[in-house]
Amino acid sequence: MMFATLRNRLHENFVRWAMRVRPPEPAPIVLSQRRVYVLPTPAGVAYTMALGVILLGAMNYNLSLGHALVFLLAGLGIVAILHTFRNLVQLSLRPGRCESVFAGEQARFDLIVENLRPDARTSLRIFFQDGQPLEIDVGPSASAIASLGLHTARRGWLPMPRVTIETTWPLGLVRAWSYAAPDLACLVYPAPAAKAPALTWSGDDAQGATRDGRGADDFSGLRKHQVADPPRHVAWKAVARQQDGPLLTKLFSGAAAQRLWLDWDNLPAAMGAEQRLSVLARWMLDADAAGLAWGLRMPAVRLEPDNGPAHLAAGLRILALHDHGPD
Amino acid sequence: MARINRPVSRRQAWWLLATAIAASLPLLQHVPLWLSIAAGLAFAWRAVLTWRHWRLPPRWLLIPLVIAGAVGVFLQYRTIVGRTPGIALLLVFLALKLLELRAARDAVVTALLCYFLVLGQFLFTQTIPTAMLACLTVLITTAALLAASDDRPAPRQQVYRAGLLLAQAIPFMLLLFLLFPRVQGPLWGIPQDRFTAVSGLSDTMTPGSIAQLSQSDAIAFRVRFKGTVPPQSQLYWRGPVMPSFDGRSWRVAQTLAAYPTIPYDGAGTPVDYEVTLEPHGKHWLFALEMPANLPPDSAMTSDYQPIAREVVRNRLRYTQSAWPDSHAGANETRAALRAALALPAAGNPRIRAISAGWQATHGDNGAAIVAAAEDLFNRQLLTYTLNPPLLGPDMVDEFLFDTKRGFCEHFAAAFVFSLRAAGVPARVVAGYQGGETNPVDGYLEVRQYDAHAWTEAWIAGRGWVRIDPTAISAPSRVSSNLAAAVPAGEGLPFLARSDMAWLKELRYRLDAVTNGWNQWVLGYNPQRQRDLLASLGLREPDWRSMTAILSILSGIVLLVLTVWILRNRQRVDPALTAWRRFTARMARLGIVWQAWEGPLQFAERAARLTPQHARDIVEIAALYAGLRYGPNPRPDDLSRLKSRIASFRP
Numbered sequence: 015m016m017f018a019t020l021r022n023r024l025h026e027n028f029v030r031w032a033m034r035v036r037p038p039e040p041a042p043i044v045l046s047q048r049r050v051y052v053l054p055t056p057a058g059v060a061y062t063m064a065l066g067v068i069l070l071g072a073m074n075y076n077l078s079l080g081h082a083l084v085f086l087l088a089g090l091g092i093v094a095i096l097h098t099f100r101n102l103v104q105l106s107l108r109p110g111r112c113e114s115v116f117a118g119e120q121a122r123f124d125l126i127v128e129n130l131r132p133d134a135r136t137s138l139r140i141f142f143q144d145g146q147p148l149e150i151d152v153g154p155s156a157s158a159i160a161s162l163g164l165h166t167a168r169r170g171w172l173p174m175p176r177v178t179i180e181t182t183w184p185l186g187l188v189r190a191w192s193y194a195a196p197d198l199a200c201l202v203y204p205a206p207a208a209k210a211p212a213l214t215w216s217g218d219d220a221q222g223a224t225r226d227g228r229g230a231d232d233f234s235g236l237r238k239h240q241v242a243d244p245p246r247h248v249a250w251k252a253v254a255r256q257q258d259g260p261l262l263t264k265l266f267s268g269a270a271a272q273r274l275w276l277d278w279d280n281l282p283a284a285m286g287a288e289q290r291l292s293v294l295a296r297w298m299l300d301a302d303a304a305g306l307a308w309g310l311r312m313p314a315v316r317l318e319p320d321n322g323p324a325h326l327a328a329g330l331r332i333l334a335l336h337d338h339g340p341d
Numbered sequence: 342m343a344r345i346n347r348p349v350s351r352r353q354a355w356w357l358l359a360t361a362i363a364a365s366l367p368l369l370q371h372v373p374l375w376l377s378i379a380a381g382l383a384f385a386w387r388a389v390l391t392w393r394h395w396r397l398p399p400r401w402l403l404i405p406l407v408i409a410g411a412v413g414v415f416l417q418y419r420t421i422v423g424r425t426p427g428i429a430l431l432l433v434f435l436a437l438k439l440l441e442l443r444a445a446r447d448a449v450v451t452a453l454l455c456y457f458l459v460l461g462q463f464l465f466t467q468t469i470p471t472a473m474l475a476c477l478t479v480l481i482t483t484a485a486l487l488a489a490s491d492d493r494p495a496p497r498q499q500v501y502r503a504g505l506l507l508a509q510a511i512p513f514m515l516l517l518f519l520l521f522p523r524v525q526g527p528l529w530g531i532p533q534d535r536f537t538a539v540s541g542l543s544d545t546m547t548p549g550s551i552a553q554l555s556q557s558d559a560i561a562f563r564v565r566f567k568g569t570v571p572p573q574s575q576l577y578w579r580g581p582v583m584p585s586f587d588g589r590s591w592r593v594a595q596t597l598a599a600y601p602t603i604p605y606d607g608a609g610t611p612v613d614y615e616v617t618l619e620p621h622g623k624h625w626l627f628a629l630e631m632p633a634n635l636p637p638d639s640a641m642t643s644d645y646q647p648i649a650r651e652v653v654r655n656r657l658r659y660t661q662s663a664w665p666d667s668h669a670g671a672n673e674t675r676a677a678l679r680a681a682l683a684l685p686a687a688g689n690p691r692i693r694a695i696s697a698g699w700q701a702t703h704g705d706n707g708a709a710i711v712a713a714a715e716d717l718f719n720r721q722l723l724t725y726t727l728n729p730p731l732l733g734p735d736m737v738d739e740f741l742f743d744t745k746r747g748f749c750e751h752f753a754a755a756f757v758f759s760l761r762a763a764g765v766p767a768r769v770v771a772g773y774q775g776g777e778t779n780p781v782d783g784y785l786e787v788r789q790y791d792a793h794a795w796t797e798a799w800i801a802g803r804g805w806v807r808i809d810p811t812a813i814s815a816p817s818r819v820s821s822n823l824a825a826a827v828p829a830g831e832g833l834p835f836l837a838r839s840d841m842a843w844l845k846e847l848r849y850r851l852d853a854v855t856n857g858w859n860q861w862v863l864g865y866n867p868q869r870q871r872d873l874l875a876s877l878g879l880r881e882p883d884w885r886s887m888t889a890i891l892s893i894l895s896g897i898v899l900l901v902l903t904v905w906i907l908r909n910r911q912r913v914d915p916a917l918t919a920w921r922r923f924t925a926r927m928a929r930l931g932i933v934w935q936a937w938e939g940p941l942q943f944a945e946r947a948a949r950l951t952p953q954h955a956r957d958i959v960e961i962a963a964l965y966a967g968l969r970y971g972p973n974p975r976p977d978d979l980s981r982l983k984s985r986i987a988s989f990r991p
Binding site for chain 2: 041056057060061064067068070071072073074075076077078079080081082083084085086087088089090092093094096097099100103108109110111124126136137155159182183184185186187
């Protein structure tokens, strides 16, 4: 246990020294000669020991060709070091995209691996510490995208952890590796609450929902009832006509047919902050799915009612960064 | 470090099977039949498993198989150490390892086992064909190791890559081979089974023993003279001296080395030469009569034959010189003279009677008695033949007076017998006579069929004098060679014959190549290494200076190779350069090219944001995308892209 911690600390110190730059690093990160490290793999150690045994045998039996064999294989080992090193060095890493996710989902960090040399890079493995390695090839003068998954637990900005990029190509006897901390972060939204209270209408209206615009009365059709639909829009007559049938919601034409305010302060006082954020996230998703225009009222921020993916992203972003300071 | 232990793929399994077969095929002739069959079955099993996608056999089946194999090897050899048992065990492991290829690690283990087996081949032979075969095996094994890392390339490409890596390794091999400080083995106990029976002279001589050697054209040793080659009739290569006689066979004396230095004076012009002796499993070192110096780690017996401290088990090279006119033993010990007079109590009455006559006439005038004996041999008209008739108990009498047909051992035995019976100390000397100069490399090749037996007699005041009784009856044996001396039609080894010139020529060339290989590759030992370094101007090279030179030269090679391998071929695509100029201009408009965007994607976005430049942007992006990613861009696309970007002024 103690050894493990000590080893981890030593490793951390080594990595910090090896990176030479404080993370995050400015793009593009070029893996220069100075930051690519080379050590034999366990297979390489076994290979070296085997060569030692062959050499002893060749000496003992005075086998000239045995000497030649050992020396050829030793040369092969040295050449393998060079080729493995060459397979990694002068690669360029740039941060790519990172789509926002909800807490509890896998964040996917895209890393663009660019090969500036006109010959292919083969079998590169990229991974976060303790993460599953991703194996990619990069063609001659081409680039590839390594999409690394990371489990998210908490809302807010999740910076891309340090990545290790390594290769043991071509012979598997030598491992060359390097570390990089690209400047990339993933915005993690609060996980939508699984069980949210029914959407409460808040605002000027005593019932909690603000209705404005005539469009609300322009009935345009029915669809299956969803949890977030205001009870007032349930087509009770239609339900009564066909017993056991699904609840139906009356739809009204016009983009701004319904405006509702999702209000932080209207949630029960007993609810904690994270729980409130979860519920608000759930409501936003439901409102968005229902095609409603919705607004958000937070203690410090206010988002005017609107709808559409950009609006949803803006709302979720506010939730994700609630109390996290500016940004 | 990411630990990936992927299962071994089918392609990798085929590779490993191929390398296992390549590594074990040359060894199958040296292991017992049951093991060859078992290994073959395991290989076949592996092939079927791979071919039909069957599952690997379970561990509980393999472990007993490994144990059974090891026990089998032990029962076969009663040991598991040594050359053949070791190789047999390795074969067992290799064959069964193939059946449990589960992860990449097993692939590496298999490859390493194959490298070991290549070394195993060298324990048996180190000829040029063996070396070529070993190169092939190493190539396949290296390709299999490559495939263990990345099995996607096609087999031919894999072999090509392995060849490339090995070719780059060759400079290191040469440097290490020449300069790695060599140690003369063995490091520990001499493995007895390393040496199987080799042909050569034995320490006894019976009628027919040398005639048997004359059927072999194997090389006994090669000689390179520093100056001119002495005449053929002087090329007596002194071997075991045989003073003791039991009525049928002659034997060497059971004496240990007597003289650490040469115990006689030099006479005549010294002849300097270098011998490369093939291993023969005895202590003898063959030297031109009479040796003027002793090779390192050797001494001289009381009958003046150089012997090595260790049995000659490896090809041995030593420099020698000879005094052609020296006579050893002017002050010979009584014991030696007495031994050189001993005869069985009875037998061969006819020659005894004649010898008694010589003694009565000449008294103790040894030279006169020798002359009389030579005269007798001359008068008897003896025939030199490879097929002498069988002789009864009175061998000497029968040979001299009845059959009159014999090979050199008959002549030598009869001559020594007649001298001893006349009171002149005499003994048989075995060795080689003559040799043939290979016109290709100038080495004198002495072959087994040059084996010969002659005599020496002790003459008071002079010492031991060489007399070759064969030369009395068949002078051409000594002045030219065996073929000239024996009657036509007698079964001679191929090379001893003088016809078929072109085949002989071919054989000469082959021998010269083999000799070069022996001298410079197989015979590259600590001594030769020192000589090489000395010739490069390094006086008194020791392991320290050798390591220093080795490090410096390896460093240079490494540097050259590194520069070559890592040479900066960062010729950036000119299309990319142009595109970067374009995106920089767009960035000034506030439209930044995002790295993950394709050029067309970017163009679409930029065109939406700056509709006034939409046409330019879209066309530039299309040109660029066609150049970079299109199937076959037109040759003028690049110049068009450049000019479009140059004229693009947002």
